[in-house]
Amino acid sequence: MRLNKSHGPKTQRTWWSPKRASILLVQAGLLTTSAISTPSVLADWSAFRGDGSASAAVGPATLKVEESGNLAWKTDMPGRSVASPIVFGDLVITTSSAGPDGGHLYITAVDLNSGDVRWEQSFRATGRPFCHPTSANAAPTPVSDGKRVVAFFSSNDLACLSIEGDLLWYRGLGHDHPKAGNDVGMAASPVIAENAVIVQVECKGDSFAAGIHLADGTTLWEQQRNRDSNWASPLPITRSDGSTEVVMPSGQDVVAVDPRTGDVRWKLDEGRATVSSPSLSGSYLMLPGNDLLVMRTDQSGTAPKEVWRNNRFSPRNATVASNGQALYALKGSVLIAGTMADGERKWQHRLPDFGGGWATPVVAADRIYVFDQAGNGAIIADRDDRAETVAQVELGEPVLASPALADGKLIVRSDRSLYCFQ
Template sequence: MKALLATLTLSLLLSSTTFAGNWPGWRGPTSNGVAEGSGYPVSWNSNKNILWEVAFPGVSGSTPVIWGDDLFLTTATDEKNEVLCLNKNSGKKKWTTEFGTARAGKHKKGSGSSPSPVVDDQFVFAYFKSGDLACLNREGKIVWQKNLQKTYGEDTLWWDLGTSPVLTNNLVVIACMQSDNSYIVAFDKATGKEVWKQDRNLDAPEEASQSYSTPVVVNQDGKEIIYVLGADHVTAHDAQTGKQIWQVGGLNPTQHKYFRSISSPVVSDGYLIAPYARGGSLTGIKLGGSGDVTKSHVAWTIEEENEFTDVPTPAAINGRFYVCSDKKGSVLCFDVKTGKKIWGDRLPRNSNKFSASPILADGHIYVTREDGTTFVLEQGDQFKLVSENPLEGFALATPIFSDGKIYLKMTDKIYCIGKK
């Protein structure tokens, strides 16, 4: 286990160095909600520390990404899926690329562009509710595109597509978990050629078989592993072949019909944390093993109805993980290895919920409420609220952090927040 922890720590450090200043995917450079660097503001409002504000067309719940000086975001108008590129320092639009035919959202918080894009030093990948997946170069030219629903079957989710694409060293990977015909598929980044497709049809009842969560890619002992949460299970897959390495079941012991999952897993310190049961449970799983490791590798489970997280994905660092309770408006801190609660309390009461995921930056915790208010807390040994920062807008996207600035996207505009 010590060797595994050392490898994971080294992997995170190497990833942090590689992506210095970048925010390549919706959970940040190490996929666990942790921002690099320091100097991020902890206080702002419409008249303070707003460096720029830019509106965009359509309605969008996706989280932006950053590489270098480029900020990429997705949206969908009445007709087209769109990828926009802005200069992160000025907010000036560099280009817009349209492709596919947009599909409207069903839920009041939904849209055709809930999945977040992902970027590396060469390409930007964008995925939409319509099933359209495209690879663009950094200048906005489409390198390749395809429609997963036309290729593999129609979307049978009851609500709006939410899972985001993730990257391995050479592949872009998407998990499709629905009532039937569930699968994970990987394409060559440069060509779009299908490299592998792995069925993932597990024994979960009705809506519990559906998932809106995003996989996590971790470099473990020099080998990339993809972890997927959904359909009452966590599965681990070889990133180069898609072959399942292990699985953990039992996340829905009562076989509840409607335990669809939205919150994604987080990996830290040799453990995977799986939020489940619509905010009713958290499960800690030791990494490693093969086959069905439910009995041997589930380290702890804590259950309490509506206490934890249904939508926001936890953030983790230094043996602790942090949860934002979307229904109760609480922020809680737990020990990764034991599941023991270290602290937790409610934020100021409000009828609005939390959809954005928490971010850990420079010793603070940032959580954004749907009414555009961001709360900043300390990462210390007790619940301590530092500031409450209101902005106009409806916030579903998670804030992203780069070079001392915070980018907070509403459904129709984006703010750049920095110290003036």
């Protein structure tokens, strides 16, 4: 077990601060911060909530930080974050922001097995970095296609790096949209679909969505969005004919667009949640709101069909998770389980010593991993007709980011540290 590891071994840190250019293109190989080999295995948890379900096949059986426990390592980070880590191959990628205004931006790659820092890139925000003290400029979760890493920040700075940590391109989207933001901070995570990076930026000012070419950072399309605050993240889904759509929720409606053109494929004239995000479990699309709306996506060419809706499973802040058979919704300190197919409630479980929070639960088989804002974590076992708390841990520092599951390990990003339980 490795505890309180310093932020290293240190790599050369390069600061980037494009002042007026809205796009910066860099040839791969010129800005290497450290030499590593390309992982042979593609991403296990490549985006916010992994594949959209917040589930994996295997996870740790307990959470213990003692010397004899299962905490493999803990590594200090260069700044704060409420963004989830992602994992591909043997790398964990996380973002951070630091400085008096949160304008120092970091993208850090950590070895999944040792916790050592493999590479790091640093930037200076080009947009407005200010956020609510609870949040951070590093709020959106990064995303990867296994070859590249794309990181987005509340300041609307968008960076694309190679898997080796080389800067490929950089966009300061705030140059084109100076009024895109709010005093709380932006949080919608980017997604990758059909070689396009989709960003959804919605506020009471300059709201927009855009498709950015993954290869070179140029704009493929852009559209105006509803002028209202929205922190929910878009979600890519694949239809039965193999086509890909990106679902973008808002408080006024839900639209699905072609990731390459931005053309609207279908629209739901019904507002949904603006904090918790859509999630996916097989062919089931879950749209939180005043109730949880579940739709089937296995038809092509038409809008998904409603299967059921139930207000029991409407989460407050966290997104609904599912292992395929069951779904799990967190309401404050209460975890509620239901059957995916028909929305029947299975059980309701009050979490012990749990203060509520923002992190989405993650699921491995019949185990649900939850963390509150104070850093109290628990493993809840689904016994079909009841729930059982089988492990608890106190990290002693805030946790707002949703954990990641990969290779049987649980990766937890706290305010200023990264933990790995195995």
